[in-house]
Amino acid sequence: MNIHRAETFFIRVAAATMLAFFAILVYLAVADRFVPPSHQQTIDPATVTSTAPFDHPGLVRTGPNTYDAYYVARVFSWSPQNLTIPLGSTVTFYVTSLDVVHGFTIPDEDVNVEVVPGWVSTVKRTFRKPGKLLLLCNQYCGIDHSAMYASVTVK
Amino acid sequence: MKMAIDTSGNHTTTPAENRLVLSHLYVAFGALFIGTTFGLFQTLTRANLMQLPPWFDYYRMLTAHGVLLALVFTTFFITGLATFSVYKTIARERRSLNVGWIAWIVMLAGTLMAAFEILTGGASVLYTFYAPLKASPWFYIGATLLIVGTWIVFLDILLNLKAFRKANPGTAIPLPAFMAAATFVMWFLATLGVAVEMLLLIPWAFGWTSGIDVLLTRMLFWYFGHPLVYFWILGAYIIWYAVVPALLKVPVFSDALTRLAFVLFLVLSLPIGLHHEFVDPGIAARWKLLQTFLTLMVVVPSLMTAFAIFATFEESAAAKGQRGFVNIVRSLPWSDPVFAGCALAMILFIFGGFGGIVNASYAMDILVHNTMWIVGHFHVTVGGPVALTFLAVSYLLVPALTGRKLWSRSLALVQVWLWFVGMSIMSIAMHTQGLLGAPRRSADIAYAGAAVAAQWHPWALVTAAGGVVLLTSVVAFAINLFATIFAGEEGETPFVFAAARPDEPPAPKWVGNLGMWTVVAVLLVVVAYGGAFYDHFRDHVYLVPGLRTW
Numbered sequence A: 001m002n003i004h005r006a007e008t009f010f011i012r013v014a015a016a017t018m019l020a021f022f023a024i025l026v027y028l029a030v031a032d033r034f035v036p037p038s039h040q041q042t043i044d045p046a047t048v049t050s051t052a053p054f055d056h057p058g059l060v061r062t063g064p065n066t067y068d069a070y071y072v073a074r075v076f077s078w079s080p081q082n083l084t085i086p087l088g089s090t091v092t093f094y095v096t097s098l099d100v101v102h103g104f105t106i107p108d109e110d111v112n113v114e115v116v117p118g119w120v121s122t123v124k125r126t127f128r129k130p131g132k133l134l135l136l137c138n139q140y141c142g143i144d145h146s147a148m149y150a151s152v153t154v155k
Numbered sequence B: 001m002k003m004a005i006d007t008s009g010n011h012t013t014t015p016a017e018n019r020l021v022l023s024h025l026y027v028a029f030g031a032l033f034i035g036t037t038f039g040l041f042q043t044l045t046r047a048n049l050m051q052l053p054p055w056f057d058y059y060r061m062l063t064a065h066g067v068l069l070a071l072v073f074t075t076f077f078i079t080g081l082a083t084f085s086v087y088k089t090i091a092r093e094r095r096s097l098n099v100g101w102i103a104w105i106v107m108l109a110g111t112l113m114a115a116f117e118i119l120t121g122g123a124s125v126l127y128t129f130y131a132p133l134k135a136s137p138w139f140y141i142g143a144t145l146l147i148v149g150t151w152i153v154f155l156d157i158l159l160n161l162k163a164f165r166k167a168n169p170g171t172a173i174p175l176p177a178f179m180a181a182a183t184f185v186m187w188f189l190a191t192l193g194v195a196v197e198m199l200l201l202i203p204w205a206f207g208w209t210s211g212i213d214v215l216l217t218r219m220l221f222w223y224f225g226h227p228l229v230y231f232w233i234l235g236a237y238i239i240w241y242a243v244v245p246a247l248l249k250v251p252v253f254s255d256a257l258t259r260l261a262f263v264l265f266l267v268l269s270l271p272i273g274l275h276h277e278f279v280d281p282g283i284a285a286r287w288k289l290l291q292t293f294l295t296l297m298v299v300v301p302s303l304m305t306a307f308a309i310f311a312t313f314e315e316s317a318a319a320k321g322q323r324g325f326v327n328i329v330r331s332l333p334w335s336d337p338v339f340a341g342c343a344l345a346m347i348l349f350i351f352g353g354f355g356g357i358v359n360a361s362y363a364m365d366i367l368v369h370n371t372m373w374i375v376g377h378f379h380v381t382v383g384g385p386v387a388l389t390f391l392a393v394s395y396l397l398v399p400a401l402t403g404r405k406l407w408s409r410s411l412a413l414v415q416v417w418l419w420f421v422g423m424s425i426m427s428i429a430m431h432t433q434g435l436l437g438a439p440r441r442s443a444d445i446a447y448a449g450a451a452v453a454a455q456w457h458p459w460a461l462v463t464a465a466g467g468v469v470l471l472t473s474v475v476a477f478a479i480n481l482f483a484t485i486f487a488g489e490e491g492e493t494p495f496v497f498a499a500a501r502p503d504e505p506p507a508p509k510w511v512g513n514l515g516m517w518t519v520v521a522v523l524l525v526v527v528a529y530g531g532a533f534y535d536h537f538r539d540h541v542y543l544v545p546g547l548r549t550w
């Protein structure tokens, strides 16, 4: 098979660029633990509301400046509907669904994870800006999907 | 059975063969007309310029839009194109069309069944039908029939290849038929995933099983869903590789490299579906990273394709004595709507490629996942390049198959430009909304006046403006199509696939060995998915009953 010299060069450059991209992703994953949310914990969706800590969704303090936040999604609402987070704290969200798939996102803070019934999703974020933030469902879940939102206040 | 093949692989198809191909294309066009009309209404609804009635809500419409365009329009166009590529380049006396017609009937029956359920509200589950949203079982059965129909098309292709091999031992399959076959090998392997998913969904939708493994259905869906996008793109690539050079009156840049690119797409499309599930729980980050690597590898055949296209342009310009970028571009036949449409489609695809790299970078996915960025991305890939290429080539294909001259060349030229402009406006506005955080798949993006949502509305208006331009383009296409079919002047329109360079040595045997590539593809799938599936079945998974939430 004849491959033109210019094409060989072109493919090499392309392959090298691709390897460089990949190297950056591996570096981020290994050095910074910067990986997408991939928590592996199952939960029985039928008993979520009676299982601690999801029976009392909300904020739990875990350290001087760290918190866990437990959220339960159901068509078409979040609980808690309002959450207040102290400015500057690092929060790990634990989110699960009672019924269908939902999407947990705070667009202002790049929090974004799918919520799959039967599983617990986690995502961690440090809140450095004060304000009243919109938390919304970004995975279609039914007729009132766009009414499924809540608020998070950072102060 | 006697067979003949000239060096370019072209011969004349019979009127009966043409009718079969046209039947595929007509279903595709019907889906396009309905689907894009819904698309415009969606942009207007999100921009708050329109209120949908409760008996035809946004999600019913969006399901119809996604299914009709992403699954019906594309699939029927590609089955038609593949059938045509095979029939035109593999000559057979008294070819039986029975298998072909059975395929078409099964596909159409499935489509009508699924469409009925969607339009009457039994299946507002969007084109991804994520469980445990529970649609009417007839929706899943309809979708399954559509897929089974495409398997029969694949069978028809294989039967023709077999006849060719028997009559021409040792000769490589003509390039267009090879491209069609490689595309369908990939498609067949991909659709096995969604077929297994259907075997879980159908009994559950009937109520025979009490629960569904949600994560498993998502993995099966995306194992199919990513190669689905390559199925669309390979349909366009058949045209870019084998029709565009013919328009420019130059040979295929490299027959061997074209075959190599197609088999690379075949093996590299299958093991990477997890990149659609970067932020799913229950799948370990290492499997996501592994598939990210495989995802990025597709850069190689993609850039081989880009190279071949630019080299083809350069060669055609050189034949006219033109050199240098500006002169090359100027020398191209921009007044030909078929060429102009394909070239504009290629330009859109460059932007699609840029966005794709962002999407594949799994650390960045949280910024764009489930936002309008993604919707912008696939309109500048499937909605732009693929659809525009299909429409442009229709200006050649429909006249060639019907024996009627294209009604208006200038309207066709206006149409492809409107599509390009409309898609650019719409998709830039969608990408921007996404970067500002606007969610996709949402009927109302006001969110009761939340601060962040206030930035989205102006861009939703721009999106709607793009939608208006696009629908104008669709109307122009429809007028030209109907006028050609019903009022076009009778006459021949030659359709030729570009020939290979006469002095090019035949491709090495291994390049064209589809059986071997199938094995490679399956092995890669095992490597890429083995860990994730092993983990999944090791964990104790809860089955979920499912709901109709619309």
Ligand code: HEM
Residues within 6 Å of the ligand: B036, B037, B039, B040, B042, B043, B062, B063, B065, B066, B069, B070, B073, B074, B126, B127, B128, B375, B378, B379, B382, B383, B384, B387, B439, B440, B441, B442, B443, B466, B467, B468, B470, B471, B474
């Ligand atoms: C007139 C042209 C078109 C317009 C105005 C249009 C408009 C839209 C809009 C506004 C959405 C997003 C709605 C949302 O997420 O809430 C959408 C989604 C989509 N469009 Fe289009 N579109 C057009 C053409 C096409 C074409 C030609 C294709 C494919 C061949 C296509 C495939 C899709 C798909 C797959 C979705 C995703 C559906 C989902 O999220 O379930 N569109 N379109």
Ligand SMILES: [Cu+2]
Residues within 6 Å of the ligand: A102, A103, A137, A138, A139, A140, A141, A142, A145, A146, A148
């Ligand atoms: Cu939702």
Ligand SMILES: [Cu+2]
Residues within 6 Å of the ligand: B225, B226, B229, B272, B273, B275, B276
């Ligand atoms: Cu993909």
